[in-house]
Amino acid sequence: MSRVILQTHDLTVRFGGHVAVDHVSCGFKTGELTAIVGPNGAGKTTYFNLISGQIPSSEGRVDLNGRDITRMSVSQRCDMGIGRAFQLTNLFPNLSVLENVRLVIQAKAKMGFNLFSMADSHAEITDRAVAVLDKVKLYDLCEEPVSVLSHGNQRKLEVAMLIALEPLVYMFDEPTAGMSVDEAPVVLDLIAELKAEKDRTILLVEHKMDVIRTLADRIIVLHNGALAADGDPAEVMASDVVQEAYMGKELDNV
Numbered sequence: 015m016s017r018v019i020l021q022t023h024d025l026t027v028r029f030g031g032h033v034a035v036d037h038v039s040c041g042f043k044t045g046e047l048t049a050i051v052g053p054n055g056a057g058k059t060t061y062f063n064l065i066s067g068q069i070p071s072s073e074g075r076v077d078l079n080g081r082d083i084t085r086m087s088v089s090q091r092c093d094m095g096i097g098r099a100f101q102l103t104n105l106f107p108n109l110s111v112l113e114n115v116r117l118v119i120q121a122k123a124k125m126g127f128n129l130f131s132m133a134d135s136h137a138e139i140t141d142r143a144v145a146v147l148d149k150v151k152l153y154d155l156c157e158e159p160v161s162v163l164s165h166g167n168q169r170k171l172e173v174a175m176l177i178a179l180e181p182l183v184y185m186f187d188e189p190t191a192g193m194s195v196d197e198a199p200v201v202l203d204l205i206a207e208l209k210a211e212k213d214r215t216i217l218l219v220e221h222k223m224d225v226i227r228t229l230a231d232r233i234i235v236l237h238n239g240a241l242a243a244d245g246d247p248a249e250v251m252a253s254d255v256v257q258e259a260y261m262g263k264e265l266d267n268v
């Protein structure tokens with residue numbers, strides 16, 4: 015039985031007088047991929063930031079696996095199982111592809127971040143990193159510095175690092191943004207594979223309707239920071255609230 019692993023309760027943030035996320039109460043279950051949609055400025059990324067801890071909430075609570083994580087730092091939340099892809103900001107461009115993944119595995123194993131302290135006896139870390147790179151089809155580039163990779167391959171590496179982290183909750187904010195039509199399917203296939211494993215909770219902020227149709231088990235709609243709809247993708251997309259929320263400004267590719 016799937017259960018709610020992540021829950022926001024009345025989660026709210028105000029910037030001055032502007033309520034960017036407005037009392038959003040929502041639970042996310044294990045094995046479910048939820049697409050978060052809404053017009054530009056609706057509060058999707060800010061909601062992500064509140065869950066992953068990038069910004070503090072003004073009101074409300076975030077629970078993960080039954081624990082209140084509202085006041086935890088980003089790294090504490092990461093340790094607790096919140097895994098977010100950060101649009102390349104968490105890559106080390108001068109290190110190799112393999113070293114980037116090894117660092118994540120090393121950190122997860124609580125062995126510290128000093129690469130040079132790693133002895134060959136830590137071959138199991140390398141083996142695990144190689145397995146993850148194989149999965150995302152980046153193994154051939156494992157010795158390359160990240161800085162020479164294409165944008166698409168850097169985004170793939172970011173997904174690889176998230177997979178290496180083995181979080182309870184995967185958070186993707188427009189994972190194929192800036193990718194070519196050739197590059198995007200690889201990342202979408204990876205997300206589909208994660209979903210197929212049925213024991214992951216996946217949150218996806220996405221504008222592309224074809225991606226949502228393919229991947230989402232459920233859609234929530236944010237509008238002016240508030241939860242405007244929540245449910246089965248086909249029903250939500252056909253609902254009046256969504257049609258009105260977009261007011262003629264259609265989701266991409268509709």
Ligand SMILES: Nc1ncnc2c1ncn2[C@@H]1O[C@H](COP(=O)(O)OP(=O)(O)OP(=O)(O)O)[C@@H](O)[C@H]1O
Nearest residue numbers: 029032033034052053054055056057058059060061
């Ligand atoms: N740090 C901040 N300070 C002030 N206002 C902010 C801040 N972060 C976000 N906002 C405002 O909060 C609102 C929600 O922004 P957010 O980026 O979450 O929307 P979004 O739904 O992700 O939009 P998009 O689809 O364009 O990425 C916007 O009006 C934005 O200008």
